[in-house]
Amino acid sequence: MEQTKRHRQQNSITSNNKKKKLSNNSSSITHLEDLPNEIFYEIFGYLDFHYVYKAFSNLNIRFQNLLNYSIHSIKLNISSMSKSTFQYYYTHIIIPNKHCIKSLHLSNPFIINLIFKPFSFSIISNFIQLETLILNNIEKIYLTNILKQLISLPKLHSLVINSVDIVRCNNKFYCQLFRLPTLKYCKFNIPEDDHYDELPFSINEYSSIKHLVIENNIHLKKLDALLSYVPQLHRLSIHQLNQSFDKETQTFSSVLKYLTHCSIGKISISFDEFELLSKNIFHHLQVLYILKNCDEEYVNANRWEQLILSHIPYLKIFDIKFNIRIDNHLTVENLMNQFNSSFWFERQWFFTYNFRLKMFNFPVTIYSTRPYR
Secondary structure (H helix, E strand, C coil), X not given: CHHHHHHHHHHHHHHHHHHHHHHHHHHHCCCHHHCCHHHHHHHHCCCCXXXXXXXXXXXXXXXXXXXXXXXXXXXXXXXXXXXXXXXHHHHHHHCCCHHHEEEEEECCHHHHHHHCCCCCCCCHHHCCCCCEEEEEEECHHXXXXXXXXXXXXXXXXXXXXXXXXXXXXCHHHHXXXXXXXXXXXXXXXXXXXXXXXXXXXXXXXXXXCCEEEEEEEEEHHHHHHHHCCCCCCCEEEEEEEECCCCCCCCCCCCCCCCCCXXXXXXXXXXXXXHHHHHHHHCCCCCEEEEEEEECHHHHCHHHHHHHHHHHCCCCCEEEEEEEECCCCHHHHHHHHHHHHCHHHHHCCCEEEEEECCCCCCCCEEEEEEECEC
């Protein structure tokens, strides 16, 4: 009994000591400035550095030193800024911290041109920690110079690049993109005019890109050549896939062993051509999304079933939206009944349709209701 009482007293003393210690520690941090530098660096890491600088740079000497001699990763989004404001920003933020910038987003052509001056004056090669770069509203006359300079960045793995102009031919820009040595994610919009030059197939020149997003329209023949540069590709997204200019029967040379996701926002090739494409690059595909204005060829359930069984056997998500030229309910019902076989039920892929106003060229929309397997 006495031993139990003594044990309780010892526990009470220990508990009181812990409370006093916590109280002392809490009372020692009464101001924001009392937090250690490591905490501030962690907080800064979640914020755009532009706002960090505006909030903390004028507080006191300690915060000025934290910002001027920063050792943490910096994210900069300079999407909209006046010329005069940027000059100050460039001098006091970008130049002193160029070795710490991890992410950079630029949308103002003037600012882009200042960052990417000709080689002898450019500072971009000093951005040795840069991993993510987003460039919007690029004028075509600067594209070649910008892409040349990006080769010097040792850690650049994510690039978004959007041209504000239409170029005569975008082949040379594609080749420059594929020479960037550490790139894993690439999203580009470099539209070209109606003039068409064939993109040469890759010969022992391969990109490390695993996720490719093509925002400009691309023709089937050029896509085949383009894919020869990216054998490690896992994900492919295409804004619009068009038929080739020539009327020759399309054959495909590129083979993608790792492609698992494909999204085609608008597809303007025949189903015969789509089958040829699928046989070459879709064997390991798990996710497929397609939007198409079409006739009945893309709504042939039996043809889809044979294609998937033979050439897309690992498909798990089949998400389609087809706008078709049919104005007869009975015809649509007959088409939809083809999707009621055991093949579709086993995979839990279901579809429905709706009619739009007759003024539309494609009055019927057939789409997935449960695209997930």
